[in-house]
Amino acid sequence: MHFFTDQTGNTISLANLPKRIISLVPSQTELLYTLELNEEVVGITKFCVHPEIWFHAKTRVGGTKDVKFDIIEQLNPDLILANKEENVKEQIEYLSGKFSVWVSDVEDMKSACDMILQIGSMTGKDAIANDLTNTIIKGFSELHSLVPSTKIPVGYLIWKDPLMTVGGDTFINNMLDACGFQNVFASQKRYPEITVEDIRNSSCKVLFLSSEPYPFKQKHIDELQKELPDVVIKLVDGEMFSWYGSRMLLAIDYFECLVKEVSLICSH
Incomplete structure (x- = not known):
């Protein structure tokens, strides 16, 4: 046993x-x-x-x-x-x-890698799990060298009606941090409800609209842009930010492109 x-x-x-x-x-x-x-x-x-x-x-x-x-x-x-x-x-x-x-x-990359290793151990797939976690850790380490020295303040929406964001104790927040982004709602817990006024009163420069669990589209960018004219609003792939596990391998390249794009936008 x-x-x-x-x-x-x-x-x-x-x-x-x-x-x-x-x-x-x-x-x-x-x-x-x-x-x-x-x-x-x-x-x-x-x-x-x-x-x-x-x-x-x-x-x-x-x-x-x-x-x-x-x-x-x-x-x-x-x-x-x-x-x-x-x-x-x-x-x-x-x-x-x-x-x-x-x-x-x-809640973060460390516990995600621990999850992978433990499931690998339970199922007799230790070697694959070890290789996977080593590759993930190496990839995120290399990503870290690309992030801007000054964190870019961002917001991340997961839901509409009411608007909901992510707090500092979530896996998504940890992924934002790995990209060199500062979650403007990191002081809150889990998935708090917020208003457009809350976003306006924060230091948010870039607002990410996730593809899941709420499927934000371009029309939602257009709606919010009218109320937040000074904020860059962008759709992002929610799976890359919230799927802990082997999807983290794909997230590394995705984050690299996102970091470069957002850094370029914010430098102008």
């Missing part, structure tokens, strides 16, 4: 390497694909869009907030991967009474 303590402090036991895995977290689903666990993964959520081949082939067990217990029980998993923030506490507690449920709690 092997014991593993998750990122919330709970310990689970696995008699053998898991052969029937369910992932309730999109970014961790993509990680499982990177770890070459194609045969082992039997269930994913309807939001697990990467990789596309799994999205069409794997059994869907509901959404991240409304898992289907009957489908999960039919799949009879020996390991379920969940996340403290993305999944509903009561649903995870119910599943924990029947199955081994390992819960991640990712």
